Amino acid sequence: MAHRIEVAVPPGQPDAAGASLRRQIEEDLHIHASDVRVIRVYTIDAPLSADELERARTELFTDPIIEQSAIEHSLARDFDFLVEVGFRPGVTDNVGKSAKQGIEDLLGRSLAYEHKVYTSARFAFSGITRDEAERVAKGVLANNLIQQWALKSREEMAAAGDAPLLGLPIVTDTSDATVHEIDLEIDDDALMRLSREGVLALELAEMHAIQGYYRDAAVRAAREALGLPPRPTDIELEILAQTWSEHCKHKIFAATIDYTDADGKTQVIEGLFKQYVKKTTDVVAERVDWLVSVFHDNAGLIRFDDEHLFALKAETHNSPSALDPYGGAMTGIVGVNRDILGAGMGCRCIFNTDVFCFASPFFEGDIPERLLHPRRVLRGVHRGVMDGGNQSGIPDINGAFVFHERFLGKPLVFCGTGGIIPAVINGQPSHEKAARPGDRIVMTGGRIGKDGIHGATFSSEELHEGSPATAVQIGDPITQRNMGEFLLEARDLGLFSCITDNGAGGLSSSIGEMAKDPGGAELHLDRAPLKYPGLAPWEIFLSEAQERMSVAVPPEKLDAFMELAARREVEATDLGEFTDTGRLDCYYQGKLIGSLSMEFLHEGVPKMRLRAELSPQDPQPEVIPQDSDLTQDLKAVLGALNVCSKENFVRMYDHEVRGASVLKQFQGAEEDGPGNAGVVRPVPGSKRGVAVGCGICPKYSDIDAYDMMACAVDEAVRNVVAVGGAIGTIAGLDNFCWPDPVESERTPDGAHKLAQLVRTCEALYDTCVAYDIPLISGKDSMKNDYKIGDTKISIPPTVLFTAAAVLEDAERVVSMDAKHAGDVVYVLGESRHELGGSEYLALKGQLGHSVPKVDTAMARPLYERLAAAIAEGLVASCHDCSDGGLAAALAESAFAGGVGMEIDCGPIALESPAATLFSESQSRFVVTTRPEQAAAFEAALQGSPCYRLGEVTQHPVLRIGANGAAWISADIHELKAAWQAPLNW
Amino acid sequence: MSKTVNALILTGFGINCNDETETAFRRAGADTEQVHLNDLAAAPERLQDFHIFAVPGGFSFGDDVASGRILANRLRYRLGGALLEFVRAGKLAIGICNGFQVLVKMGLLPMTEGEMRQEVTVSHNDSNRYEDRWVRLAVTPGTPCVWLKDIAALDAPVRHGEGKFVPRDAALLEHMKAHGLAALRYVTRDDQPAAGVYPTNPNGAVDDIAGICDPTGRIFGLMPHPEAYVDRTNHPQWTRRDLPEEGEGLRIFRNAVEYAAEHLA
Known part of the structure; x- marks a missing residue:
């Protein structure tokens, strides 16, 4: 049976959390409560004796100096309405997890994985009506996607006695572990329905390419030999959809584009990435001598000094932040931290940068369905980044808040991180890494749940009615921090040969990528540790559950790696091995359930051909x-x-x-003037520094996207130059966030939006080459639209340009x-x-x-x-x-x-x-x-x-x-x- | 310094400031080692090889349940005896920010009765917010704190959401004041008492108390981060003021290393 412990500041004593909430509901909802008290609730679903429970209450949960607490008993007194908010099943409960560790420490024994502590909070309001309490619950306290809540009056509470208000959030909905076959011999309409309803986000040409693969006689023969059905299995189709997603494959930046400019001149562009982004770096690489690793790793790496490399990366986490601002943004920041941890042989994070784009927090119009008020989005995103960065011990040194009415449709959350790594580790250059055939595939960090399934494909679509709630996750910075420190320790001991992040697409993406070097992989998905039972094999492979890194461990180092992981209380699991078979093979309980040619997986996606035409404004x-x-x-x-x-x-x-x-x-006499670039000195005893600045100018896009981009580069460079950074030492990152630029029924102005993208790439090239700035990494997020019913909101075309310079x-x-x-x-x-x-x-x-x-x-x-x-x-x-x-x-x-x-x-x-x-x-x-x-x-x-x-x-x-x-x-x-x-x- | 002073810097589970704390001790002349909590718990006797025990700042266990609580309990359960032996041998300990919260909650500070029992707490800021801002600190004249010897005042950043010092009761506060255990206080830029006024007193700490020591003066804990001010360029106003090359925070570490060299090494 579960036990409830309530903890609160005694009546009459100041309650900082309550006072702060009282202010917030006044500011955000104009509701005036005479008093607000907050009660923390821990529900312990574990077999503890009465004595053990009492010890947990006094030694762990209650501060003896300032708090009171009770077991199975309500502490709320003298209120009008009480709201309790707890998580929904399966949502990450970081405090609950730590509390369980705290209980295990005091018991001196481990509890079974399924024994848990669940946290919730009770808010006791005085001086407000039921209707107001409900508005506070919905508008401030609870996000229905991830939280459940209950509202009771004082009379109702008295009548209910000490019964719990919320059910235990135990995951009960299980998926069938059966592997399904999918029939692709269907007409085009049915193919597209399959793509959309299954959140595959594949285009028709891509569905046709997959159809063609399974029709291929050689593929059919090979499948038969492996004992696989001729039709694709669910896991195979899901792997292809993830790997080929816009999010992972950057198809628009790779597409052939027929471009007509404002003067009616036409040209064919063979890929924006190749023709502008990469070309910028190729040109500038002739002029600077400090580039080490660009574009192909999780982050760009440049030389910091003779002994160190500097890594830089920025990411966006827009769609999840629209649905759950706190969890989405926190996942964004801890996610980009993992990009740095996965760059080269693993870099240490030394700073974060955070740039947010919102609609005005003072917006007074109607909020379209499924969207949140920009004020709530701002507060949530800010708090997510604050908790993610602060708890991870990484300083935030630069950023911006940008406002434009069309960010109502989708907020933009850019998180950047810088890192540092010794240039040589164990005698090897630290930027080189490759898994070898025979290396073990080891997953470290958090466990796998249904969280984040379809995140990559979801972010490759506009926000619509069916956008899945499972795309929402909450980061767990402490699990990640433990894992990160452990991995850096293992790196220095030479215990792995390759490392990468599990981000979008989960294991399917990280293992699929790492398997390129050895030429194949064999995975046993039933070995993966799960948060709760009942995940289908494809869900295990695709889950974007956070705080995980994948490493390739040479077999002779496996014991040492696992032993260190155990000493650091980091979960690590051997999932299989890298091979040179040319295939990605997935097993479940000893049975092969999916096998894809590595070549088709990585090279089979058809190139898009798109039309771009600038509409005169x-x-x-x-x-x-x-x-x-x-x-x-x-x-x-x-x-x-x-x-x-x-x-x-x-x-x-x-x-x-x-x-x-x-x-x-913040600088100046009162330390409140707005600084330009942030500057750190990452190596103790060395005067060398890094300056980082950013530029972002969506307000110019509607006039000319070319100038938006040129101004963003110039602004970032100005910030760096203003503190003393020198031309010739500046590296750049481009993060594109675009409204859907693919012409279609849903996007009739796609050709113009794509032409704006072409203009932007021209400006990026022109400006960066003029300033000798190589682009060392970047990212694009191409479907930043909202469409439900007749309401469509597309963000203004936006690029965040991050500039970093090494200072002597x-x-x-x-x-x-x-x-x-x-x-x-x-x-x-x-x-x-x-x-x-x-x-x-x-x-x-x-x-x-x-x-x-x-x-x-x-x-x-x-x-x-x-x-x-x-x-x-x-x-x-x-x-x-x-x-x-x-x-x-x-x-x-x-x-x-x-x-x-x-x-x-x-x-x-x-x-x-x-x-x-x-x-x-x-x-x-x-x-x-x-x-x-x-x-x-x-x-x-x-x-x-x-x-x-x-x-x-x-x-x-x-x-x-x-x-x-x-x-x-x-x-x-x-x-x-x-x-x-x-x-x- | 001819005699070797060994400082143990605790790491693990969200302790974040271990690197810069180690840097500060090294610059102060100590030999240092970062030791993971689990490795120390597996071999508690190792503690006695050191002269200084430091619990750096950070977010141990995410500040979940209450800041410092889970780490404090783990230290108490697994290393309590070894730590008592360590401090009773006249050795030095410091807890900074989260480390201070840990020392307080495990009862190592202020330890007015010589036993590990929690007597004071460090709780949510009155603003209910985490904040990073620089503060001015004044050392209580006559404090026995060896870490603060010959320091009158210094600047340092606070970076916390739970830094409000609260004693068990008025009698304890009076006792602490009488014995100089309320070693460090928030003051205005011209060294006048903050008198509880935000943001000079950034968290609402009782009697503007920013740091405390035990009656021997060898165990010290504080919310501000002296290890974040070891270079002139760490100070937010270094571009507009003439400041000495070395940050004022380093003096705290020098005091400890000098004391240990003289009395312990």
């Missing part, structure tokens, strides 16, 4: 109000969601665990805050009338058309000279000019420094003051220098646009004008308050 008008109060405009721009301070949220991330922090997100001397970097009264203020770069897509025009309700253009020929020498000036110590502060334009950058620099500025824009004045102040022209910086260094600084910048605009003042007022006219005069504290207010919940 009518330029949107731009009307600059003549009588606007520019000081008020500046405050409004500073308070725009894309500009305003995110400190409230970012402070909740650990910025400096690992003790290597050099530049943090991290002690040379500069921060963004103005330093001393009397310092000289400059703007570097050219200011033009480029208000299209700007924050200023958005405030005036316009998009405009004069989108910023990146002039790389001007910018590159400017960046080189600026980096040199920073290295020489000539720069007191440097701040990137981006969203909000020059005025926002000046204001941020001033209020971060706690100083004023006297600025005369005469040297750069455009025809309109608003354009001068708020135009978002690229490749610009606000720089301050000591007056005695001004001449040397100007000399260093000789040949590049460098305009002296004024000076820093002790008087804390920002005054901006031009040629005698006064435009703006504002106290910096007021400006800072305007900048901090919007998201300071």
Whole structure:
């Protein structure tokens, strides 16, 4: 029988969790509760004696100084309504898992796997109605996809006595372990129905290719010889669907594209990846000497110093985050951490970056079916990344929050991670790895459940009515951390020959990939450890249950590997072996249930041929109000969601665990000014550092996707250059998030969206080659649409560009805050009338058309000279000019420094003051220098646009004008308050 | 330093700050070894080979149930005797952040009665939020804490969601104050008492207490992270202030290593 232990702060004592929830429901739902108390509930489904249970209550669950607790007895007192929230069956319960370990520790014995601790929470509300309590339960406390809840009044609770309110979340729905055969000799409509209803996400041509494979006489003969039926088994079809998914195969980036540009000129593009992305790196590889491993591994690897390599990767986790923001985002961050752990022979994570795109949290319209309010999405995503990063001991050092109304359809959650690895381990180069025939296939980390089944194919579709709840998972950072530390230890002991992450597609993907080198694999799926019984073999193979890595262990090292795993309490299972048969063979209870040719699996997917045609866009008008109060405009721009301070949220991330922090997100006199790139020194005792910055500009996409991309690259580079990073040392990552660009009945404008993608790739190539930036890794997510009924929302085409530079001397970097009264203020770069897509025009309700253009020929020498000036110590502060334009950058620099500025824009004045102040022209910086260094600084910048605009003042007022006219005069504290207010919940 | 001081840095199960804690001890002159909890539990006698026992910061067991609780219990059940022997031999121990939570919850701090029994706690911040921010800390004059010798004040980051120090009762607090066991307090930038005001006191800690020691002064625990301030460039204001090359946090580790070299090695 299960036992319930309740734990709470005694009545009358402050309850921080309750008080915080009370504030949140007031902010989010405008519901005013007079009191909220939180009670933690542990339901122990294990055979414990009364004495053992009492020990667990007192020694484990209750803090003797500040808490009270009870067994089988409700602690709620003096409330009007009580809501209990617990997990649904099969959902990861991290606290429950740790609690079980805690009980085992105090018992001094292990409990059986099926004996568990389940956690839930009771929320006792006073001063609200039943209807309000229900709104709180649905809108804040519980996500129906993963949680169950119950609502009771005080009278109902009294009547129910101490009976539990929720059932135990034990998984009871089992799948049949039978392997089914699938009939593919059906018409095209039926094939597509099969694809869609089975969440296979395969196109007709792909279904035909699979049909053709099974019709092939040689394949039929081989299958007969193996004792397999002529028709595909369910596991085979599922493996093909995973391996061929857009998510895993990047089919759109590989497709042949017939492209018609805006002038009607046509060309055939033989793959965007090959023709633009890879070509960028090929070209730049001739000019830089630090590339080590690009594109083919889980992350890109470059040289950090003579003894170390640096790894970088970013991923998205959009679809899961739309359904369960907390679990989706947490899975995103711990997932990209595994990419780093699986890069080369296994890198140590040294930082995270997090970039989110949401609709406004102040959105007041109707929320379409199955979507969540952007405010809830923001809170959940943020909390997921916070818990995932903080618990994993990885500092968050850079990121952004980006807002656009069309992210209502799908939020974008980009998680990036940097890593480091000794260049040589046990005498071998650490970036080389390969499984060999005979190596054991070992899975380490968490167990397999139904969580995340079809994640890869699900994310290769738009969000629709049938999107599976099983796609949702919750990360378990502690299991992953134990596994990660164990694997790094095993790496240094030389216990494995290859390592990779189990991400999208689960084992089917990781083993399928690793089996390429040896040329085959033989797996016994019944050996895999399960979270609960009743998974079909194909489910075991495809499950994306988190916190797992696969390694190839030479047979003679297996005992040592397993022994170390046991000592570290990491579950490791020998699932079979790598072979050179040319086949991926899956067994279940000794019987072969699926066998696929490695060649067909990896090379058999037909190449898509797609049409791209740019639809001419009518330029949107731009009307600059003549009588606007520019000081008020500046405050409004500073308070725009894309500009305003995110400190409230970012402070909740650990910025400096690992003790290597050099530049943090917030800088200046009060440590609240917005930094540019983040900088760490990852190797103790070495001054070498890494600077990482990001650029993301979806607001320009609707005008021209080319400029969106060019601006994103430029913004990321500016961030890095602003702290002292040098051209020639910068590596790039491209993460594309697109609305479906394949023309179809569901996507009639697909040809235009694909043409936007072509434009974007052109810009990526042009800009990166101009700045000598090799692309070392990247990812694309191509189906970011929502469609239910007649409502379709497609995100604006978006690319996150991440730039990272190795710094020779991290002690040379500069921060963004103005330093001393009397310092000289400059703007570097050219200011033009480029208000299209700007924050200023958005405030005036316009998009405009004069989108910023990146002039790389001007910018590159400017960046080189600026980096040199920073290295020489000539720069007191440097701040990137981006969203909000020059005025926002000046204001941020001033209020971060706690100083004023006297600025005369005469040297750069455009025809309109608003354009001068708020135009978002690229490749610009606000720089301050000591007056005695001004001449040397100007000399260093000789040949590049460098305009002296004024000076820093002790008087804390920002005054901006031009040629005698006064435009703006504002106290910096007021400006800072305007900048901090919007998201300071 | 001629005499070798050995510091054990505990690892495993979500202890995260082991590398930088080791770096700090090394820079302070100690020989160090990172030892996994399970390896130590398998051979508790190994503990006596060391002069300093450090429980670094992190998220042991995910802070699940309560921060530090599960690790504290595991240490108590598997290594309690060895740890008591270790501290009774006059050796040094430190718990930082999560490590502090662990030492408090296993009853090794403040240990006013010489027995391992929990007397105080470290609980959820009043804000109910995890936060990373730098704070100013003042050392209580006259504290017996050997780790804080000759330090008046220092800067360091706090990075926690459960850092609110709460004593069992007023009498214990008075006892701790009287004996200098309330060793470290949050103060304003000009070294005035935080008086409970957020964010100077970032978590609502009773009497602004950020760190405590046992009556011998050899066992010390604190919420802020001195190991995260060993270089000038760790400080959030290093680009605008003249700061010494070496971070102020390192002095805490130097004090311990010097004490151990003099009295133990």
